Amino acid sequence: MSFDFKKYIADIPDFPEKGIIFRDFSPLVGNGPAFKEAISELAEFGRRKGATAVAAPEARGFLVGAPIATELGVGFVQARKEGKLPRATESETYDLEYGTSSTLEMHLDAIKPGDKVLVVDDLLATGGTIQATIRLIERLGGEVVGVAFIIELSELPGRDNLKDYDVFSLTTY
Numbered sequence: 089m090s091f092d093f094k095k096y097i098a099d100i101p102d103f104p105e106k107g108i109i110f111r112d113f114s115p116l117v118g119n120g121p122a123f124k125e126a127i128s129e130l131a132e133f134g135r136r137k138g139a140t141a142v143a144a145p146e147a148r149g150f151l152v153g154a155p156i157a158t159e160l161g162v163g164f165v166q167a168r169k170e171g172k173l174p175r176a177t178e179s180e181t182y183d184l185e186y187g188t189s190s191t192l193e194m195h196l197d198a199i200k201p202g203d204k205v206l207v208v209d210d211l212l213a214t215g216g217t218i219q220a221t222i223r224l225i226e227r228l229g230g231e232v233v234g235v236a237f238i239i240e241l242s243e244l245p246g247r248d249n250l251k252d253y254d255v256f257s258l259t260t261y
């Protein structure tokens with residue numbers, strides 16, 4: 089039987105603005121067995137895809153990406169919000185489900201030649217964040233072998249916007 093991840097995701101109406109149902113994965117991260125199971129299932133997808141690196145956007149993506157990289161025994165690539173990385177970067181600006189636009193940056197040497205990258209995040213909404221992360225990886229010479237999420241919001245066009253990639257998610261709303 090598959091694990092009931094939704095038991096550990098809280099639904100908060102009208103946060104951070106009216107009309108948005110915020111899907112909060114804090115209870116999942118806060119529960120040892122549930123978090124371990126989520127990381128293990130996402131890592132298994134990355135293993136099947138032959139990932140040699142894991143990449144994720146700041147901040148919630150880091151909670152998911154770093155333990156997956158550890159489980160796979162590969163390095164972790166940071167996509168950070170603007171102005172945080174100390175050396176030369178590439179950058180990408182994108183729109184979100186709520187709020188204004190945002191910018192992600194990656195160090196120029198973050199991707200090694202030939203890297204097969206598993207891209208992960210807590211949640212897929214419009215896909216803007218993960219598409220910006222993918223554009224950075226590809227511009228730096230990496231190959232995206234799969235994209236994985238804990239939560240997918242199916243009423244938004246995230247999956248359509250990722251139609252060129254193998255997308256895996258643990259739960260769908």
Ligand SMILES: O=P(O)(O)OC[C@H]1O[C@H](OP(=O)(O)OP(=O)(O)O)[C@H](O)[C@@H]1O
Binds near residue numbers: 146190210213216246
């Ligand atoms: O598919 P999208 O429409 O791009 O939305 C999904 C993104 O939105 C959230 O991040 P947020 O920008 O709120 O930042 P945080 O991780 O720092 O909370 C979430 O963690 C995803 O990264």
Ligand SMILES: Nc1ncnc2[nH]cnc12
Binds near residue numbers: 108
């Ligand atoms: N509905 C939502 N819940 C939690 N995080 C999000 N990021 C973008 N949309 C979101």
